[in-house]
Amino acid sequence: MSAAPEASTAHLVAVESPSKRFFRATEIDTRLLGMVGALILIWVGMDLIGVWKDQGFTLNPLAIWDNHSFLTPRNLWNLLVQTSAIAVMSTGMVLIIVMRHIDLSVGSMLSFIGVITGVAQVYWLSPWLGSESPVIWIVGILVALGAGALLGAFNGFLVAYAGIPSFIVTLGGLIVYSGAAWWVIRGETVAPMDANFELIGGTPSGAWIGGKASWALAAFICLAIVVGIFTNRSARARFKFPQRPIWAEVFLLVVGCAVALGTAWVVNAYPWPAKVAEAYAAEHKIPIPPDGADGLGLAHGFAIPMLIALAVGVIMTFMATRTRFGRYVYAIGGNPEAAELAGVNTRFITLLMFMTMGILTAVSACITSARLDAATNSLGQTNELYVIAATVIGGTSLAGGVGTIYGAMLGALVMQSLQSGMTLLNFDSAVKDVIVGSVLVFAVWVDQIYRRRQA
C-alpha cells in the first residue's frame, strides 16, 4: 500500500506483520474494509434494536436469535432497490469529484428529466400511439437519456470552456432545473407511467427476474471473477512480472463468489407476495400447497433496478480503470496542469464527464419515476446531497484525485441502510435527517484521521 517503506520493499517483506502482508498481497483497501464493517454494524444493530423493540424492550436472547426485523430477505431486497437510484448517480459523482469538480444539480436535473419523460409518455406518446404500445417505454427512456446527455453536456461546457467554477454552474443548475421542472407541469403529478416503463422501478410483478435466473447470474459473476483472475495472471506471467500470491488470489475469489452467491440467496429467499403468487397459480393452473402461496417457491430474485445499478457499476468501473478517458479523469484530478502539459485535452474530458453524469442522472430519473409510477417536480429533491454524501462516505477525497466506483456504491448502500433502518424503527423524519447528516460528518472525520495516520 502507499504506506510501504522507501526504495526496495523486497527485503522488508519478511519483517512485515501478517495483517500488513495480507492487505498488501490482496490489494484490499483497508478503508473499504472499514466501510464493510460499518455496514455490518448498521445491519446487525438495526436488526437487534428492531427485535428488542418488538419484544417490548425486554431482554430475551431467544427472541433475538429467532426474530429479525432488519435482516429479512424482504427488507434487504427493498433496501437494494431503494439504493439503486442513488448508487447509479454516485458512480458518476465519484469521477466528477475526482476531477476536482462537483455537481450540485443532479437532484433537480433528475426531477426535470423525470418530468420530461413523464410528459412524453403520458401526454404525447400515449395519446398518439395508444397506451398499449410497446414503443412508449423505449422512446421514454431515449428521451430521458437524450435530455440527460444534453443537460450534462451543457453543464460541462460552461465549466470547461466558459471557465465558470463547477460549484456555481451546478448551483445555478440546481435552481434552474427545479424551476424548469415546475414550469413544464405546473406542479401537477404526471401519472401513470407506461406499464413497461414501470418495470424499471422494480415494483410491479414482472420487474424481477426470479430464482433460476438470479442463481444463473450469480454463477456467471463467479465465472467472470475466475476468468478475470486468470487473464490477469497470464498477462503478468507473459511479462514475467511479480504475481500476487496464490492464497491471496484464492481469498479474493472466495470472497467475490460468496458476495455474489450470498446476494442471490437473499433475493431468492424473498417469495412473491401471496396475492400475486395466488393469481399466478390460478392463471397457470398450479394447485396451491396447503402451507400457502409461499410453498410455490416463487422467488423474487434480482429486481431490474438492481441489475441496472450492477450494470452501471461494471460499465463505470471499466470506464474508470480500463479506458483512456478514465485514466485522464484521474490524472486531471491529480494534477490538472500536468495533464494539460502531457497533451491531455482536459476541457473536452471535463465536458464528457459532466455529460456522463447527466446520462447517469437520466438513468436514475427513469428508476425513480418508474418506482413511484409518477413524475413530479420534487422527484429528485435533495438527491444531490445524498449522492455526494454516498460518494464521500465511499472514500472519495474532495481534494480530488482519489475515489473508487465500488466505494461510492457501497457508500450509497450505507446511507440507504441507515435511512431504511430508522424508518423501520419508526424514527421521526426530522430525527433521521439529524442522524444521517451527523453520520456523514463523522465518517469523513474518521477518514481524515485514517489518512493522516497513513501519510
Next chain:
Amino acid sequence: MDAAKPLPLVEMKDVSIAFGGIKAVDHASIDLYPGEVVGLLGHNGAGKSTLIKVLSGAYKRDGGTILINGEEAHIGNPRDAKRYGIETIYQTLALADNVDAAANLFLGRELRTRWGTLDDVAMEAQARRVMGRLNPNFRRFKDPVKSLSGGQRQSVAIARAIHFNARILIMDEPTAALGPQETKQVGDLIKQLKAEGIGIFLISHDIHDVFDLADRVAVMKNGQVVGSGPVTAMTKDEVLGMIILGKCPPGATPGPGAMAA
C-alpha cells in the same frame, strides 16, 4: 552563423509573450543544433522558463516564429509540440501525483490493446525497461508517484521525456531535486542523448552544471537575450556578468538585451 553548419533543429525568432502588461519574453531569438546542448541562463524571472514553455506548447506566443528543421512550426498546445518531437522535463516535473509511474510515463500516449482498452501490462513492461536504464533501483511501479522520493519522481519525469524518441529535449532545472550521485547520472544521460544527436535546451541556475554540460550558453535578462556563445569562448565570470549586469563579453554574440557598451 557559419554557412557550413547544418540546418538548426530549432530556431526561435523574435519570440514575444506578455502577461498583462508585463513583457515576460521580449523579441528573444535562440537556436539549437542536433547533438548540441544549449544552456539557458538567467535570474529568476528572466524569462527563460517562459521562453521554453512557448516552445513546449504550454504558452501561446504573441509574436515571432518557430522553425523546426528550417520549416515553420505551428505550436499551439503541448500536443502539437510533441508531434514535432519536442519533449520537456518541467521544473515542477508535471506529474499526476495520484497515479503510478507507468501511467505518468504514458500520460497522453497510452498503449492500448486491440480492443481499445488500456494495456497496463505492456505499459508497465516498457516502464520497467526505461526505468531500469535510468534508475536501476526503482521497484515501486504500483505506487502513486506521490509516495516516491524526489529523485525517483525526477527519474519518472526524465523517463517520460526520453521514452518517445524525442529529437528536441527541454530540461528545466533537471537536477534541482537531486543529490550529487543522481546529478551525475543525469549528466551522463545528457552526454549519451547528445551523442544520439538529440538537441537539448538545459535551463539551470547552476552555472557550473551548465559549463560542464553545455556547448553554448544563452543568457536572458528581463525577458531579453543578453547574448549567446560557445562556453569555450567565455569564462564563468563573464557569464555571471551577463546574468547580473547584462554585459556581453567579446566571446559572445550580443542580443537585444545586451547593455549598451
